[in-house]
Amino acid sequence: MTDTTAPTGVTAAANPAVSPEIRAEPAPNGHAYRYDPAAVEAKWRERWAADDLYRVADDAPGPKWYSLTMYPYPSGTLHVGHWYAFAIPDTYARLQAMRGYTVLFPMGFDAFGLPAENAAIRHNIHPATWTFDNIRAMKDQYRQMGAMIDWSREFATCAPEYYRWNQWFFLRMLERGLAYRAKGAVWWCPVDQTVLANEQVLEGNICERCGSVVAKRDLEQWYFKITDYAEELLHDAEGLDWPERVKTMQRNWIGRSEGARLRFALETGDALEVFTTRPDTVWGATFMVLAPEHPLVETITTPEQRGAVAAYVEQARRQTDIERQSTDEARPKTGVFTGGYAVNPVTDERIPVWIADYVLMGYGTGAIMAVPSGDQRDIAFARAFGLPIRVVVQPEGEPDLDPETMTEAYTGDGVLVNSGPMTGKRVPEAVPEIVAWLAATGRGEAEVTYRLRDWLISRQRYWGTPIPVVYCDGCGMVPLPDDRLPVELPLDSRFTPTGQSPLVNDARFLHTECPTCGGPARRETDTMDTFVDSSWYWFRYTSPHFEDGPFDPAAVARWCPVDLYCGGIEHAILHLLYARFFTKVCRDLGLIDHGEPYLRLRNQGMILAEEGTKMSKSRGTQVAPDELVRRHGADALRLHLMYLGPWEQGGPWNSRGLQGMERFLKRAWTVVTETAAGSNPTVGDASEAEAAALRRLTHKTIARVTEDLDEFRFNTMVAALIEFVNELMRLKDGPVARTAAWREAVETLVLLMAPSTPYLAEELWERLGKPYSVHKQAWPSFDAALVVEDLVEVVVQVNGKVRDRLALPADLPEAEARARVLALPRVAELVPGEPRKVVYVPGRLVNVVG
């Protein structure tokens, strides 16, 4: 691991009540000293590092709070989007720390992946060099942010000390039958000699890299059997405090579907199994459709149809999934008759078997019974190819469906017709009866199917975790024993622009011995999907240097599950589902005792470029934080990002607003430093009423800031702070500035600012003569009695329109309020007689209806 954390000690900053470098610059307007963010931030950055202020011990007292933010890919430099994702959760983590939690707020790097390899090819630099250089640069940038990261827990996933545990997990999965090898159709580029991801295949099946035409190939790939956990993943999501839309996306992705598996006999003698959610419509099944890749296509196709079928299969293979699954109405149904027939198990009719690309091999059994009258896709297909249509469900209270003329399938409830013994029954009762009957006669059984597929984890790439198996001529595929881990990536592999993984040509990597027989063996050259890395990384932060397993179970028991997970919505499905899957596997391995990794999830929106488009490195629309920090300070930038709008919403960057935040910080500086200097001139004595009003404002502000932070409303939290400071500005030269209430107000202000502007708050806290560090202080609590006003300005409406205002005690009884309002000249003028009605909302308004 590359930890370059702590700069050397700062001796001069022992207790600089007023540090000389800041004092040297008196403001020209006569105010004490000008706020100089660069000096303040440099001073405290060094001090915090020297004191290791953010180091979290496993045995620290107090309840734990694990605040996790999705770790970044080390792409080279940070942009303001990284700040948005990290500095704002940092504010919340700081709040929790001040509330007395022991907060774990770690940071690492998602360091495997394709960009490093591409950089290697383009710039002739090794992926490891490129990655670690980037990490070093990005860590410096993260330090500027002032985040309370415990850097002692940092790691990069591309380090063997980390990825060896990916391999360890892989072996455990293999032992439990959760990892397996299978053939799968994947895009293959014949020129680059590699598999391509779906996103790398351009329109027209063109390889993104070399421009050649690519096709699907059946290749042996490694999979993790996430489908074993489909039901549990679906079920356990309900109890999580996650955004509803993320849960919905996961639910849809898992796609649970209840129905039945039915067996149809083929004339070849094989049985053809189908899955259907409507077993009640089986009397209406007039043909069958297989996916072009279905294994029975080969045997069922008659010699006369062989040519047409082969051509169709080849054409289907060339299409991208997007094209093939498009629901575009304009796209006509295509398909070919195989020449073969099946027998409908309830009608004993001979029905034709077709192949068509609207049936997908990856779902259900890859074959369907087609019921044109009850399924829109089937009726479109039947109409296109002149296949028979039979109505088996009649809607109730509507004219009968006519199989000759209908063009829309009827999918609703109704009464079964033309359905043998089931005729006359209603759909809801018929379904379970039919399933029971089919099961009793051996023709099918109830089944639940999921849309979720197993997770394809192999990649033909270099910069990833090597899959720890070897192939031996005698023993076949042999997993490596644990004590041979890690299988390290050779760092001297040669990169050539062929796109082929250097591992394939690395003789020293490739040739090894079989752990079972000692004979010659060949290593697996596939590496793992980088989502494997991120499927358990939060466990590693709890014990980053643990050597006897992926993590120390005791440390995980102390810190996990994660209390708050923050990150982009783009990971709503894959990463979050894989992480949940790994957690359940860890539980089943006995490593942990919980089954869900992240109790609470919050997603930030995306920061767009100023023009409202996505920030792009290539178009130069990325906004770099460095220059902004130099000019305005990290605190102002943090605040500005919070102030942009609701955090979940994101939005376009706006460089001008940053000045407003800087102005606010300067005013806060003025208010506090002038208090510290005791320079507030007084004009007469403060009345008790003034002091009480100030106390009320202080406590109201505590309430607002606390509540807003808890609700992740950072924008309105900042607004509350600004309003507070603006009011203090108005009061600071008056008599109330010499009262205890003032002192309370100013100290509270600094505490309330500590989570969002950690540098400035630390400096001001010191200038108030308070003990280091502000970040170790308790979060202020408010006096509920002070938050409610006793005298309230009540709105006086006449017929719903505001006509006057009146100061009334908040708890004034209705009769009195009514009398006071009706006595108002303005009201008497508008409602001369007795009002029809008076609505009184204590403490808010009185509405006189005339």
Next chain:
RNA sequence: GCCGGGGUGGCGAAACGGCAGACGCGCCAGCCUUAGGAGCUGGUGGCCGCAAGGUCGUGCGGGUUCGAGUCCCGCCCCCGGCACCA
């Protein structure tokens, strides 16, 4: 097509069914200054009015209510996600 989230000043945005536009940006005026891309004070939705005040105003059309940006019904538009899943 289906499922979410939105539509409020010049801009970013606030608003337990109860003063629409808090707060910030920008803009205008004034003060301070040799100067300001510094600071301070005040103003800033449209229309009418010297003013007091009036009047209109939260995508469009209805409805509920003493009262609707907020609730209900029907549309329009924008942004995400899913997309022949049997």
